[in-house]
Amino acid sequence: MQAFLDLIGTTPISLQLLIAFGVALALAAIIVMVLYPILKISARKTQSYTLQTFSKRTRTAVFWLVTMLLTYSFWNVIDASVTDKEESFFLPGILNLPRTLLYIFGGAFLIQVTRVAGDTIRHRYNADDVNNLRERKILTQLQYIQRIVSILIFVVVVAFIFLQFEGMKKLGTGILSTAGVGGIIIGLAAQKSIANLLAGFQIAFTQPIRLDDVLIVNGEFGTVEEITLTYVTMKLWDERRQVIPLQYFIDNVFQNWTRSTAELIGSVFLYLDYSFPVQELREEVENYLPTQELWDERVKTVAVTETSERTITVRILVSSNNAGNTFTLRCNTREHLLKWVKTNHPDKLPQQRVKGDNLPTLPSL
Secondary structure (H helix, E strand, C coil): CHHHHHHHHCCCHHHHHHHHHHHHHHHHHHHHHHHHHHHHHHHHHHCCHHHHHHHHHCHHHHHHHHHHHHHHHHHHHHHHHCCCCCCCCCHHHHCHHHHHHHHHHHHHHHHHHHHHHHHHHHHHCCCCCCCCHHHHHHHHHHHHHHHHHHHHHHHHHHHHHHHCCHHHHHHHHHHHCHHHHHHHHHHHCCCHHHHHHHHHHHHHHHCCCCCCCEEEECCEEEEEEEECCCEEEEEECCCCEEEEEHHHHHHCCCEECCCCCCCEEEEEEEEECCCCCHHHHHHHHHHHHHHCCCCCCCCEEEEEEEECCCCEEEEEEEEECCHHHHHHHHHHHHHHHHHHHHHHCHHHCCCCCCCHHHCCCCCCC
């Protein structure tokens, strides 16, 4: 072993650096190949979703992080052992390469850790349930916080990279300082993109909208599919996507049908003749709704809400556990009642009445 080290010591410095890098790669591969199977086995035995996700997401980042850490350590040892400084004049500068990559892969590892934490929370709080208000609150905040943390990690990594160069130390220090960060925010606050970013903070914590909320925006009906740092993507009823800046939800009025609960009441209107027996319709609604799985048994009312010179307006109220089911139940109820009216009271549909005494007479020929 000593003879091998002595042999390496007699080789050119550039070759020593390459050998050290190769050794670092091999050691990092061994560490990862030993560590991650152990993590996977532990995850299966303990049924830990966090360990399982960690082993999937961080393997590559950990490999390169360990490689750069070992490379930087080995190259520092080589730099300290060199006696001929003229021959190794490039070493101080080249040491910045593994250190820079160490910062980059360290930041990548931290970002992956935040994603592991996010995946764990999403696994625990399932937004697919019907009564998912609490879950949607948490997931909306999580999505925004996760992206902000990723941005902060990126800014810190860039600052540390700048700090290792003499000519850029002031810039790196300025990025890390409170005054520098505050100056950047204040200097760009007038820009719409930053205004949307700040609006995102407000939306994430006051939560006028959340993931999977049912909204009506600009006359369009849809659900909140994604909330980014600057805009919201709505999935409309016909599979189109509407992209809206976050600032819109701070400055404008919109409808949120699931702000406090997913349960909704829907209305069905029928326009019928004055002679129509409303009580029979009320009885038919009471018989029909219990046969519908979408009805949640909260609301079933029939009332005459308006009259005109020709018809009466009958409003039927029904309820269901979410917006989609309420819409479907309204359509089903409307279709059934129209069929029932045509079958049982075809003469009670809106009619135009004309009094016979006032009919004009045709002239005789």
